[in-house]
Structures are given as C-alpha cells and as structure tokens.
Amino acid sequence: MHTFIAILRGINVSGNRMIKMDDLRQMFLNMGFTRIKTYIQSGNVIFQSLQDDIKQLEEIISTQIHSQYGFQVPVIVISIGELKYIIDNNLYLTDNTKTLNHLHVTFLSACPKQILVDELNSDQSLTDDFIIDKRVVYLHCPQGYSKSKLSNGFIENKLKVSATTRNWKTMNELLALALQVSGQTDNG
Numbered sequence: 001m002h003t004f005i006a007i008l009r010g011i012n013v014s015g016n017r018m019i020k021m022d023d024l025r026q027m028f029l030n031m032g033f034t035r036i037k038t039y040i041q042s043g044n045v046i047f048q049s050l051q052d053d054i055k056q057l058e059e060i061i062s063t064q065i066h067s068q069y070g071f072q073v074p075v076i077v078i079s080i081g082e083l084k085y086i087i088d089n090n091l092y093l094t095d096n097t098k099t100l101n102h103l104h105v106t107f108l109s110a111c112p113k114q115i116l117v118d119e120l121n122s123d124q125s126l127t128d129d130f131i132i133d134k135r136v137v138y139l140h141c142p143q144g145y146s147k148s149k150l151s152n153g154f155i156e157n158k159l160k161v162s163a164t165t166r167n168w169k170t171m172n173e174l175l176a177l178a179l180q181v182s183g184q185t186d187n188g
Contacts, residue, residue: 001034001048003182005083005174006061007107008043009074009152009164019043019069031064035181039173043073044166046177054079058109074162076107078135080178087175090138091131098129098140103168106137106152112159120158126150132159139165 006028021038024045028036033047051057054077062075078086086105092098117132128148129140137155141148145165155163166174 001050002052003035003046003048003080003178004054004057004077005080005178006043006045006047006057007076007078007164007166008045008061008065009076009162019065027064027068028061031060037177037181039170039177044170044174046174046181048181074109074164076109076162076164078107080175080182080184082135083171083175083178086133086136087171089133092129092138092140099142100168102140102142102144104139104141104145104165105168105171106139106150106155106163106165108135108137108155108159109162111135112161116159120155123158137163 021041024043025036025038028045028047033049035046035048037046038044039046049057051060057077058075061077062073065071065073065075090103090105092103111134112132120126120132126149128142128150130150131138137150139145139148139150141150145167152163152165
C-alpha cells in the first residue's frame with residue numbers, strides 16, 4: 001500500500017463548495033482507498049491506495065467529487081515521500097529572520113515552465129519572499145498570507161498551473177498523520 005495526501009482547493013470556504021469531512025472520508029472509502037484520515041475542514045485527506053500513479057489518483061478523486069457534489073475541485077495528490085521532502089527542504093527554516101507562523105507552502109499541479117518561473121522571480125512588485133522548487137512554492141508572508149499578493153489565483157495566473165496553499169502548521173500536521181497512517185515514525 002502507498003500512502004498519499006490529497007490536497008483539495010477551495011472546499012468549505014465562506015460557505016461555498018461544502019463537503020462534510022465524514023462524507024469526504026466515505027467517498028474515499030467508496031473509491032477503494034483505505035486508512036483514510038482528514039485534517040481540518042479545508043480538504044486535506046491522507047489515504048492509502050494500491051494505485052501509485054499520482055495523476056490518475058488526482059483524476060479519479062476530482063471526477064468523483066464532480067459526480068457526487070456537482071462542482072469542480074482542483075485536487076493535488078502527493079506521496080508521503082514528497083511531503084517529507086517539501087518539509088525537509090524548506091530553506092526558510094534555516095533563516096533565523098523568518099518566523100514559522102509566517103511560512104506557507106503552495107502546491108502546484110505540475111512543474112511550471114522555467115520561463116514562467118524566471119518571470120515570476122524577476123517581478124519587483126512582490127514584497128513577500130518566495131522560493132519555487134519543482135511543484136511547490138515556499139512562501140514567507142510577514143504581513144500574513146491573506147495580505148500577500150502571492151495568492152493561489154496570482155500564482156496560477158503567472159505559472160499557468162493549478163495551486164493551493166497550506167500554512168506551515170498544517171504541513172507538519174499532515175506529515176504526522178501520514179506517518180501514522182503509513183505506520184512510520186519521524187525516523188522512518
């Protein structure tokens with residue numbers, strides 16, 4: 001069995017695209033996934049599957065949500081190994097001038113084209129720090145994510161890929177739950 005984390009964008013926000021977590025867990029169970037756990041109401045699902053094709057998993061989950069709830073939800077699936085890599089390689093963790101509660105990670109549906117990354121990196125109007133690494137954007141938003149220009153929509157527009165963001169606390173909670181589901185420990 002493979003352990004994955006599905007990160008859904010835009011559910012249960014301001015009373016829109018509502019999906020109860022009990023219903024979401026049941027839907028994942030009905031799709032044949034096992035050891036399903038959700039974290040908070042914003043669409044974070046840890047699960048196990050025999051299937052190991054991430055793009056196929058994203059399509060299966062997205063299609064089922066549309067079929068069952070009648071709306072489209074961007075779904076990004078990552079492996080436990082990818083989540084661990086993302087957390088372990090956040091360069092802001094080694095910078096004493098950065099505060100943990102100002103750190104966020106934006107997940108991208110695919111690696112963006114380098115020319116688009118270069119254009120975003122050269123944008124002088126951006127005041128928050130960010131680092132793009134493969135399918136993630138590490139963010140440091142000292143004024144808070146809600147005040148950052150680096151919103152999901154902005155990043156999607158600039159990089160031409162779907163995006164969804166989680167704060168640093170959520171990232172660490174997702175890893176802890178994923179390790180629990182997989183039977184691993186932090187060392188393992």
